[in-house]
Amino acid sequence: MARPTTSELLPERLTEHRAVRAWSRLESESIEPEGIEVLKTGKKSAVYRLVGVGPKGASVIAKRCPLATGLLERMIYEEFLSALPLPALRYYGMVEEPDTGFCWAFLEDARGQEYSTGNREHRELAGRWLGTIHKAAASAVFERHLPGRQPDHYLELLRASRATLVCHLRNPALGEADLLTLRALASYCDLLEAHWSELEGACAGVSPTLVHGDFSMKNVRVATTGAGLALLVFDWEYAGWGVPASDLVQFMGRTLSPDLGSYRTTMNGLMAPLALPDIERLAECGKFFRLLDGISWSALLLVFDSYTFLAKPMSYLRSYEARFAEALRTAPWLR
Incomplete structure (x- = not known):
């Protein structure tokens, strides 16, 4: 750990x-x-x-x-x-x-080596592990015990976060550069909401399952066992029930970027109607879901108080601004 x-x-x-x-x-x-x-x-x-x-x-x-x-x-x-x-x-x-x-x-205590997206064996391991989890959970009785992670959950986050960002445009403690970040993020939320039906379309027909919610390098270790490498996963506090898009995200921040081919093979029928390009589109949707999670969390930290209390959430929001802009530039509907 x-x-x-x-x-x-x-x-x-x-x-x-x-x-x-x-x-x-x-x-x-x-x-x-x-x-x-x-x-x-x-x-x-x-x-x-x-x-x-x-x-x-x-x-x-x-x-x-x-x-x-x-x-x-x-x-x-x-x-x-x-x-x-x-x-x-x-x-x-x-x-x-x-x-x-x-x-x-x-x-x-999780002992082992740190995960690397540059190691193909690690990514294939993550793909198989995730496929095993998602396939097993799809038949488990979890839905009533877990918070929802369907697209409508993330749309609610988008709207609530945008409202908070717009509210803090009146925050006297924020400088002009900070206000530009808030305006940019609010406009990105507008653009994403205008295309929300396309995200919903990419998620349609995908069986709901257990979603880790923070499938990132800080929450795993790669251990060596008698049977080979094993992925040890912890910190399930953001887990939910819905489409597994956020777990499949590729090469954004410190996400695990599981190998999607290994994932689909391991699912073995549960997602049979979905070809690899469909799963890749699902992973693209996951980028926006993870961004909205992060923006929502950061927006909740904004206060009408001294900049001492605003510096950290604003640093997070500036980071999300750049990632959001890049995700929008590469989104299928904007190509």
Whole structure:
């Protein structure tokens, strides 16, 4: 999993750390870790590596998250992934934090090499893994338990995000360059909405399935097993039920860019009506779905306050502006 990136003042006795206390509730004993590595901290989540507390002295990943997220991930790990013929990370369990609406989830630490889109073997592995997941999930009873990821979900994100961007054109803390970014993104949303029926057409007839929602390099490791390479996938907090377009995205940001030929072969009939060019168009749609996810998240961080609180979301939005413009330039309907 991730390398330590965040500093946090740890207690002198590591058994007093909140992640270790939660782990002790799960294991019914107090085990002092050899060390605690802070991987992520934030208002809504925190992730730690507890060194040496797992079986045979292995490290354990401790993740604090909203209870709804923890329950969703637990369902996927315990009820779905564990039943598939794929190597998967061991899910140790979850404990609720009293009276907070949060919980702690504990997972095996993913060890292995980092994924590379420049490695064809990695991309073929990702294509087969994704095909296996999507094919198996299509017959699972997931729909009522997962948030929707059909095109209408992303259209709602587009409209809500655009409204927020337009609202902040009146934000006195933003400079002219920032306002140009907001105007550009709002205009790109207008253009995309005008062609929304074409995205819906590309997604029509595709069987809904389990969508990871953030199928990117930071959420996988490539492990070497006796049977060869295995893809270890984690962080299912953005998972949903719908068309798998966002998981299929090719060469945008740090997406995995799974080999689409390997994906189609593994699906073996579930998407038989779709030729490879159809799947490629689906992946193109996924670019816009991922962009809308990112823009929506960044727009929610905009505030009418000091620029200190605006610098980070605006840096994200500038990045999305460039990607959005490129995606529109290469979209089939604009060629």
